[in-house]
Amino acid sequence: AAVVEHTLNVGNLTVRRLCGEQVITAVNGSFPGPTIRIHEGDQLVVHVHNRSPYNLTIHWHGVFQLLSGWADGPAYITQCPIIPGNSYTYKFNVTGQEGTLWWHAHVSVLRATVHGALIIRPRRGRSYPFPKPYKEVPILLGEYWRSSIMDIENLAIANGGAPNISDAYTINGQPGDLYPCSSNKTFKLNVVQGKTYLLRIINAALNNQLFFKIARHRFTVVGIDATYTEPYDTDVIVVAPGQTTDILFTANQANGDYYMAANAYSSAPNVPFANGTTTGIIHYEGSTSSSAPLMPVLPAFDDTITAHKFFSNLTSLTTGPHWLPCPVKVDNQMFVTVGLGLADCGANATCSSTFPPYRFAASMNNVSFEFPSRLSLLEAFHSGVGGIYTEDFPDRPPIQFNYTDTRLSSNIPLMLTKKGTRVKKVKYNSTVEMVLQNTALLSIENHPMHLHGFDFYVLAQGFGNFNRTRDSPKYNLRNPQERNTIAVPVGGWAVIRFRANNPGVWFMHCHLDVHLPWGLATAFAVENGPTPSTTLPPPPTDLPRC
Numbered sequence: 001a002a003v004v005e006h007t008l009n010v011g012n013l014t015v016r017r018l019c020g021e022q023v024i025t026a027v028n029g030s031f032p033g034p035t036i037r038i039h040e041g042d043q044l045v046v047h048v049h050n051r052s053p054y055n056l057t058i059h060w061h062g063v064f065q066l067l068s069g070w071a072d073g074p075a076y077i078t079q080c081p082i083i084p085g086n087s088y089t090y091k092f093n094v095t096g097q098e099g100t101l102w103w104h105a106h107v108s109v110l111r112a113t114v115h116g117a118l119i120i121r122p123r124r125g126r127s128y129p130f131p132k133p134y135k136e137v138p139i140l141l142g143e144y145w146r147s148s149i150m151d152i153e154n155l156a157i158a159n160g161g162a163p164n165i166s167d168a169y170t171i172n173g174q175p176g177d178l179y180p181c182s183s184n185k186t187f188k189l190n191v192v193q194g195k196t197y198l199l200r201i202i203n204a205a206l207n208n209q210l211f212f213k214i215a216r217h218r219f220t221v222v223g224i225d226a227t228y229t230e231p232y233d234t235d236v237i238v239v240a241p242g243q244t245t246d247i248l249f250t251a252n253q254a255n256g257d258y259y260m261a262a263n264a265y266s267s268a269p270n271v272p273f274a275n276g277t278t279t280g281i282i283h284y285e286g287s288t289s290s291s292a293p294l295m296p297v298l299p300a301f302d303d304t305i306t307a308h309k310f311f312s313n314l315t316s317l318t319t320g321p322h323w324l325p326c327p328v329k330v331d332n333q334m335f336v337t338v339g340l341g342l343a344d345c346g347a348n349a350t351c352s353s354t355f356p357p358y359r360f361a362a363s364m365n366n367v368s369f370e371f372p373s374r375l376s377l378l379e380a381f382h383s384g385v386g387g388i389y390t391e392d393f394p395d396r397p398p399i400q401f402n403y404t405d406t407r408l409s410s411n412i413p414l415m416l417t418k419k420g421t422r423v424k425k426v427k428y429n430s431t432v433e434m435v436l437q438n439t440a441l442l443s444i445e446n447h448p449m450h451l452h453g454f455d456f457y458v459l460a461q462g463f464g465n466f467n468r469t470r471d472s473p474k475y476n477l478r479n480p481q482e483r484n485t486i487a488v489p490v491g492g493w494a495v496i497r498f499r500a501n502n503p504g505v506w507f508m509h510c511h512l513d514v515h516l517p518w519g520l521a522t523a524f525a526v527e528n529g530p531t532p533s534t535t536l537p538p539p540p541t542d543l544p545r546c
């Protein structure tokens with residue numbers, strides 16, 4: 001194992017996109033930021049210098065952070081922000097996982113432009129559980145706004161509304177040929193006839209799930225969220241914000257140019273999203289054709305059937321190097337609604353015109369998560385400081401939601417939310433099962449729920465109301481896919497299970513950023529284990545304080 005050291009300088013960068021120029025917050029002068037490459041078992045040491053005008057933290061999305069919760073990064077959960085002009089060094093070991101992850105800012109909406117790939121190769125001397133690819137290429141899918149996303153966000157929070165939709169989707173920072181003024185910088189991958197490539201696809205978009213295809217080429221999914229999958233052959237994938245998908249494709253078509261392309265999967269027809277398709281070009285070396293690249297036919301934006309087929313057919317590679325069987329015994333059984341609900345209109349918030357006494361809010365089990373501001377949850381938990389959070393995240397029995405008419409007043413009592421910083425406390429090494437039931441008023445949409453600190457097994461997913469008698473016999477306990485972010489089907493449910501083998505405070509939230517300030521989040525507080533090697537060490541001395 002080696003120590004891999006990096007420095008991230010976060011500051012202003014002037015970029016030209018979509019026929020205009022603007023200043024964004026970016027890392028080491030590039031958008032997306034630098035790719036960090038390590039081997040499983042290495043220690044990563046990253047010095048972060050905040051030269052931007054905003055508060056900053058960096059999160060290592062999907063890294064287990066075993067006994068290193070102080071380096072996880074979500075603002076006010078495991079640390080207070082690095083204020084402008086200050087620095088913090090994130091130091092942690094990466095063990096027991098390999099594949100594609102990423103890093104991103106974890107405060108306000110800064111992650112729109114402050115992000116990059118984090119690639120974990122097999123431990124030195126070991127190989128992939130599939131034939132070695134000729135080349136590996138990170139593909140970061142993102143979104144781009146013509147004006148300052150930070151200003152847009154501040155406006156949105158002040159009005160209780162949603163930030164504007166983006167102006168383009170991007171591949172490795174570029175909108176691509178089909179958007180105005182974009183063609184001379186379109187991302188281009190040169191390939192050699194007959195060779196196989198590993199594309200490490202990351203959805204770093206703020207608010208959209210994305211379909212991805214390559215013209216004329218099929219591919220094989222070999223990994224998701226830094227876990228290996230049973231090889232899965234397909235010609236289309238869907239990736240939710242937060243998720244990653246590793247695919248192998250072979251350059252086995254006639255010499256020429258082919259588009260790779262991504263556009264939105266939007267599960268809720270009445271929620272607006274950015275128009276357009278982002279493209280990159282796969283160019284066969286030696287081909288001299290001057291005709292336009294071939295374009296794949298992407299699914300329709302609301303093609304839930306295609307999305308669900310992809311999401312629900314993936315399974316784990318149980319012969320993979322880090323596979324552990326799914327725990328059979330459940331210690332903490334939870335039923336949790338996730339979705340948009342209604343809260344009382346505050347003094348400054350705009351009331352909804354559809355439900356006049358209320359405004360929109362988001363929640364898990366009707367609690368709209370409120371961030372603390374005086375102390376991070378982890379500091380409060382570690383040192384036993386009271387008054388920062390409560391350990392009473394509510395339990396509830398399964399509900400019967402009326403999905404056929406979500407305006408029905410019978411649903412409204414199921415949807416009223418209250419603010420709170422209510423966490424779920426669990427014992428070290430206990431197992432947790434969550435039934436995530438997707439609910440909402442007016443607009444039910446697929447929510448990508450992300451858990452920090454752990455991968456979970458996805459046992460089953462379906463539409464309508466979860467029914468234990470009917471659905472639990474269908475759980476896949478043999479080779480369930482393992483993820484850190486699950487796209488809970490629109491108007492449906494998903495069952496996940498994990499072992500709480502890592503003491504600390506672990507955030508769980510919707511990775512559609514627009515839902516975070518509305519409260520679609522909670523946290524798990526995992527107690528220390530019985531021995532020093534199962535106890536969270538004290539915080540590093542340079543941990544930013546509030």
Ligand code: C2O
Pocket residue numbers: 059061074104106242450452507509511
């Ligand atoms: Cu990728 Cu809490 O985030």
